[in-house]
Amino acid sequence: MVRNRSPTFENRQAAGKRLGEALRERDIEADIVLAIPRGGLPVGRPVADALGVPLDIAVAKKIGAPNNPEYAIGAVAADGTVWLNTDVIDRREIPRDYVANTRAEMADAAKQKAQRYRDPESSPSLTGKRVCLVDDGVATGATARACIEQIQQADPERLVLAVPVASPRAISDLEALVDEVVCLEIPSEFRAVGQYYEQFEQVSDEVAMSYLAEE
Numbered sequence: 001m002v003r004n005r006s007p008t009f010e011n012r013q014a015a016g017k018r019l020g021e022a023l024r025e026r027d028i029e030a031d032i033v034l035a036i037p038r039g040g041l042p043v044g045r046p047v048a049d050a051l052g053v054p055l056d057i058a059v060a061k062k063i064g065a066p067n068n069p070e071y072a073i074g075a076v077a078a079d080g081t082v083w084l085n086t087d088v089i090d091r092r093e094i095p096r097d098y099v100a101n102t103r104a105e106m107a108d109a110a111k112q113k114a115q116r117y118r119d120p121e122s123s124p125s126l127t128g129k130r131v132c133l134v135d136d137g138v139a140t141g142a143t144a145r146a147c148i149e150q151i152q153q154a155d156p157e158r159l160v161l162a163v164p165v166a167s168p169r170a171i172s173d174l175e176a177l178v179d180e181v182v183c184l185e186i187p188s189e190f191r192a193v194g195q196y197y198e199q200f201e202q203v204s205d206e207v208a209m210s211y212l213a214e215e
Contacts, residue, residue, distance in 0.1 A: 011199040012042035012136050015164035015184070019043065020050025022182055023132070028160055030132040032124055034058040036147055037117060038208040039136040045211040047134050047162060055212060056124050058133060059114040060146035061106035066098055072142035073099070076107045077150035078114035083142065117209055126154035133161050133178075137193030141170035148177050165196045 009015035023030075033055050035044025041057070048055035063074040063084070073094060074084035082103055089099060114120070131151055138144050144161065151159055161174055162182040167190035175181050185196060194200035 009164055009197050011197060012039060012203075013046060015136065015197070016043035016046035016134075017050070018184060019134070019162055019164055019182070020047040022184060023047065023160075023162060024050055026182065028132070028180070028182065029130055030160065031129040032056060032126070033132045033134055034147070034151065035211075036060065036133070036135040036143060037113065038203040038205060040134050041208040041211040042203060043136045043164065044134040045214055047132065051132065053132075054124070055214075057114065057117050057212070058147040058151060059110050059117070060143045060150070061110040061113075062142055063099070063102050063106050065092065066094060072140045074103070075142040075146035076103055076110060077146045078107075078110040079150055079153075080107050080111075081146060081150040081153060082107070083145045083149055085142070113205075116205065117212065126151060126156045129156050130158045131156045131160070133159065135163050137196070138163050138166035138170045138174065138183075139190075139193055140167075141174050144170075144174060145177065148174070152177070165193060166190070 030051050030053050032053055033044050033048040035041045035057055037057055037059060044055050059078040060075045062072045063076060065071040065073050073088050076082040133147060135144060159178045160180045161178045165185040166183050168186050171181060171183055171186055
């Protein structure tokens with residue numbers, strides 16, 4: 001991994017091109033790139049093109065804390081695979097019924113998003129495959145963790161996590177869950193993923209899906 005002081009990416013596509021170059025320089029090979037919608041798809045497309053492999057999706061939804069939905073206490077993938085930050089849940093004394101209800105709600109939302117992006121019957125087999133999971137950045141790591149656990153259940157040959165920028169704590173936690181991490185920037189004073197992009201506008205589902213349609 002590379003640690004630089006002033007990470008800056010023009011936009012997600014530019015970050016994806018740099019990420020693809022970094023993967024090629026490391027001689028990392030893959031059979032498929034999975035991007036986390038929505039922001040991961042503009043990054044994943046140039047990565048998939050650089051590696052010469054198909055692009056697909058890995059979908060998960062964050063489980064937010066009560067009265068603070070942006071603070072992740074866990075995440076759940078489209079197939080129901082869940083990761084919970086039990087330390088935070090216990091420390092904040094978050095009610096178990098809240099966790100269970102929100103988990104079910106987010107699992108349904110993740111499943112619906114995955115179905116909106118592609119036909120469930122066209123979901124690729126990952127067994128024995130070399131998989132590269134891509135997002136536009138990692139803050140808490142909750143969503144990436146749920147996706148990683150979902151992918152690992154499919155028994156891939158190898159799983160690489162590739163992101164342009166991440167917080168030191170999150171990337172350290174995620175390193176133990178995959179075979180390799182490629183992260184271009186790990187700023188010590190990380191605050192938010194968007195901080196490291198000149199352009200970081202919201203990506204609509206329609207725009208995100210257009211990257212899947214590209215050849």
